[in-house]
Amino acid sequence: MQNSKRALLSLLLCVAVAHIGHAQTDEKAIENQVDKLVSDWNTHSFKNMDTYTTEDVEWVNIVGMWWKGRTEVKSAHQRIFDTIFKGVPFTKKSVKIRSLTPEVAVANLICHVGEFFPPDGVNHGTNRMPEADDLLTLVFVKRNGVWLLSAGQNTVIDSRAANGDSKK
Template identity: 50%
Template sequence: MPLLALSTFTYGQTKTDEAQINKILDGYMAVDTNTKKLNFDVLLSNSTEDASWVNIVGMHWKGRETMRKAFHAMFEERDMFKNVPFEKKSTTIRFVTPDVAIASVVTHVGEFFPPDGVNRGFNVNPAADEMGTMVFVKKNGKWLFTSGQNTVVDARAVDPMK
């Protein structure tokens, strides 16, 4: 019987924790309808100081301030993602421990033109889904983003599970 009580408590705790993480993810993914830009301030203001991100082409941004500068450069200075739509399609959260969670987020990203948003006739990245893996840690009762990475989902790949 004590095991049943523990399971019920853990389940209730997980739902509350899941809601807190989803609130951060939803805020981050709340794309401005005018600029079509993600809200990185929500993610960064809910992150650890030593948070890091590995972007889609393997750049490793270490620390909150480095991430802030990199996101600003990609979305403001270079404007590579100007008017590019982002749409969160799904989120799965798995709790590794009571204080560590991994969120897998599938986002649809419209076509864009790296490195600066200018169409040169050969540099289009087609619209595609991407999978983001984001690690959260719970500190002082608050969930914080600490590490993330995103990868394009190659629709041509064969799913070995099918």
């Protein structure tokens, strides 16, 4: 009886260690995909988007535009990075990944965005958006062993609200 308890305990321990190893491997794979996205923002070219998004990816941008499907998401990103975000630096500050199922995970990315000038990327004297941090929620799905971005949404972090000071 004692040996069977030890065997069961050993088996459970092995399963737990294997699960932790898979979780770490998955998190690293997802973070690599996030890095590809941030790299594309900084190169202002989205030719790599096919390698880290699903065909049916959806994106809600910072001003509430809702893009659907890889072709539209890719084209819309290219358009705004050729204008509004032309030459604007993007810096990944942190990413937190949470597994929902073995095939679905949510990544929360905080990214620092340099100043930019909407709607056309030109400084008209009154259209400057100061540099700020953005919080992105990214949904990843595992397809054929590869983690792919299925949905994304970003929001500017209002430091006054984030600090609980809504009166300033």
